[in-house]
Amino acid sequence: MIRANRKAIQIEYAIRDVVVAAQELERRGEKVLKLNIGDPCQYGFQPPKEATDGVVEALRRGLNGYAPSQGIPEVLEAVERYERWRGSEVPKENLLITAGVTEAIQFTYFSLLGEGDEILLPDPTYPPYITYAKMLGAKPVLYRCREEEGWSPSEEDIRRKITPRTRAIALINPNNPTGALYDERTVKLIGDIAAEHSLPVISDEIYCEITFTGVPAPSTAALLKDVPVIVYNGMSKIFLAPGWRIGYLGLSDPEGVMVEIWDGIMRQARARLSPSSIAQWGFMRALEGDRGYLRDFLRKLKARRDIYVKHFSEMEEFDLSVPEGAFYIFPKIGRRSPWKDDREFVLSLLREEKVLTVHGSGFSPEGGAWHFRAVTLPPEDVIEESMIRLERFMRRHENE
Template sequence: MRSQDILEAVEEEGRPWLKEGGQMEMASQMHLKPQIHSSDCEIMVEVIDVSARAAAIEYAIRDVVVPAVELEKQGHEIIRMNVGDPLAFDGLPTPKHMISAYKDALDNQKNGYGPSYGIPELREAIAVSETKKGWACEMDDVYVTHGVTEALQIIFASFLEPGDKVLAPGPHYPPYMAYPQMYGATTVEYRLDPNDGWRIDLEDIKSKMDESVRLLVLINPNNPTGNVASVEEIDSLIHIAEQWPKCTIIADEIYDGLDFTNKFVSVASRSNKVPVLALNGVSKVYFAPGWRIGYMAWHDPSGKLGLVRDGVERLLRSRLCASTPAQFGYLAGLTDDTDWLKGHRSRIKERLDYCINRISEIEGLECEAPGGAFYLFVRISNDKLSSDDKNFVLRLLEEKHVLVVHGSGFSPEYGHGHFRMVCLPPIEILDEAFNRISDFLGG
């Protein structure tokens, strides 16, 4: 069965099943599963409908794994460059002192429920870390979550009503598109300029702001492009938000420690009027994504968010708490020496530079050098191939067994004709991946 067929089956309304011989059959309009035959019975099963909320959710980064797994079952070795998980590759381990702190918590029976907003020691350490970035953060401003993704879910649930809008960069991390629709809201994308290093198109933001925009998102450094916003861009974005009293800024800064330009600036440190929700966590800079610990730090200089914070705290209490031992592991990362990060950053930069160099040698591909994070957002400059970036990705997977993510999965409008690749594998694996990509493009 072709990779395209498998992925399309996942995306279809309803759910497919595979019959003998690999032929795909879908439920009828009456939602009846095809007959199941045996030697002595014939059964017709009525299918239970999925909710519209769940059926509408797409997550391109992991959706492409479905056909990859099928190929692996057939014995093919896939070079996976789709998920930003440093632990999937050699040379980027979780720091030993963080693992020791996690183990110590387990050994000392710190395995019970923790406070719903996070253990006090970690909240205080996060507040100190955020204050060092240039704004006065207190422990009570910090809420610990199951990763940044849960923080987003809670924020959207607390801020959004039907008809509201989220204004997010295009391209962006997929949950910014997926989750608001669960609350009847809409995500509108503002343009990042692909011809200017994916800088923010401030005029486009101005043209799309109105009273229904409750949340204005900045991902900095950006996923998937790697652009690092300048202080001038941040100040301009804040100035735009100031014109709309109901607007709050989400500053997704999960990659802040992987800024190779040395120009990263905390959004909260620049705002003296507009509320800013700073998001960060253990996954990317502290190399422990499986621990699922993130946080949101609330900067509310005008005191606008009291009612919303009450809603957030209600939701946090209702879901109990984040992992207690994992919080102690993150605490060690924030409070102990961070010299180890220099080696990790150096290895990531070396791998990024290698990827940029290899892409420059392949006719039909182009990319901007990222300022941060560990991705490349690659333009497919071959017109025949760029018209359908999803098909490009699936063909590359099926024919050369290299897994990347279609750019339209990060933005149907602004990501079209691109693909995102993770540059974390060791050089020898990257070398093989690019050899296959070059061969795929006829090079």
Template sequence: MSDIPVAERAARIEYAIRDVVVPATALEAEGHEIIKLNIGDPIAYPGLPTPKHMIQAFQDSLARGETGYSPSYGLPALRIAIAKDENGKGWNCTPEDVYVCHGVTEALQIIFTATLEAGTKVLAPGPHYPPYMAYPQLFGAQTVEYRLDADDGWRVDFADIESKMDESVRLLVLINPNNPTGNVANAEDIDRLISIAEKWPNCMIIADEIYDELDFTGTQTSVASRSNSVPVFTLNGVSKVYYAPGWRIGYMALHDPMGRLGAVKDGIERLLRSRLCASTPAQMGYLSGLSGSKDWMQGYTQKVLSHRDLCLQRISKIEGLEVQSPGGAFYMFVRLTDPKWANDDKKFVLDLLHEEHVLLVHGSGFSEEMGKGHFRLVYLADSDVLNEAFDRIDRFLQHSR
């Protein structure tokens, strides 16, 4: 008998970051050791553990037997703490504006489900974190990319946004700091973005600020704090700057300055109720991170920054590589200057994996058009490991010329 058919929409989904793991796992099964610089999970690298007080709070919650369902929109104490944290970023967020989800990823699925219809569009940065391309098509919508300027620190190209806006654009996305480029948008950039969006009454902004505290420029700004007109979905959570991605806790916070999101809010709440709730003890762990001292964060950020500097220094000495210095997050989007690889970044990544056992992610996995000719590197590994990886990348590039 032939195979039972898969739904077309599922067969089209790609997630480059995990797709390259398949050949790496096969090599590992043959006994090879792979240097993995592919995954944006701080826990996959040594020296950046989830803070102890957060783990303790998670464990205490379990010990108290808090293993039941929790309210669909999130634990009230956590919604209060998140609203307070967002207040600190400069806008009037109330606990009722906050909805706790299984990570930003679930928040995105809910926002797209509540706002997209067939024929509508999401305008997202190119390159971008893959779900911004993968999910909208499930609703018959389309993701259109706006350009980040590869020669100017991956800054947002506002003229490109303007040329791509039309009535069908429901969501304009800013990832700040950006994954995979590390670009940080400042207040002036955000004001320009808002002034473009406000010309289109049905357009809302998604502000993915999950790397906001990993900002080396000191200029990262909350989009909600700048908007008096355009509705903003602020996204954040425990995964990156609180170093606990496996807990799967994040949130959306709705900023509705003109009071126009009543129907959307109702749709979001229906969706949230229909999927029950986020993990109860994990919410308690996040609560402790938000309400406790954040002094520990500075040491973590310094460590990440020193790794960034090491990578910048190594890349500057390798023929065949170029990079724009990232202002935040923990990624580098490195340009392959040799035309042989610039035209086939996926082959570069796979050949490097097979010959030198270093795992990166091909840039075209973050945008076929705007990411090609690049690779993404996560620079959280130890300096010895990073140095070894660069030795191997250098050797591979020089051999393959």
């Protein structure tokens, strides 16, 4: 047998791994209620018209060649304006269009993390932040977020976990999977710790406008003026087109200490040629367009979240920290018996009730254990039906 790189065959992606079990059921003709995937398009949402028109326009104009590696200049300018609207000054020279935030994470990591280096991540976190660090031989170090306080990060734990090998502190605001929204004070606190240790902050703002407070999540680069900030954002969530694979990376570097890191990022960008030119054009039109559609989207998400909140408040086996952003809920499974762990809980729920969620330990073995994630994207009747099935499932196993 030709052996694969050990690092490659150890890769896991919980969100997609559970789908295999669901597909097996579907092959047998079962109908599965899917609460597992953070893709608005799977639940009937579509990108704004301007965005789609932008792609059509790009095709008509014959934008079929490679784009510049950094991004199409007009698109970079639109992102610069968007960041300014967010309150931060990230000049277009410091912006890079990527094939989604995922590619931005890969470029950043490869430039920043060597073998044995450490990166501080929220616990729980979006899994690729862990996976890509491991692929590079670096160590993902998870800092505690306190569920009882809306999953807010523990200052003490961040401080305790900084070592001479720490290369950056990352935050995801709002967070996947918890839906936690960090306020300005929390972001500044992370910035203060980073400044004390001369560390850059990585800020994933892909859900920034998906909040239930009436205002977007704060821009980290706008708030932190004495540390470098790498911001990620893109088309996938706010603009409802994750399949276009368009995102961006922006660097705010007030003291010019990130020149080499940026060079490392840009070298990778050149080596991969460019992201899709037509999708970039659609992204530009989306950025320029009216985001009125978000009002309707947020109204629906909030109503759907509230259905979950109501059901979970009635089931004493669960604790739910009410999410203030993104489109997830991350309840804690209080009664553990008869399941071995949260993965077995999720797989049993799938097998017995045909409701597909994602096990929390897939987002982190510690903070995610004995939790599961469900999305707030499905129509209300699907959520209602799923909750009825979950209640029935819990009753069935009550005395085991």
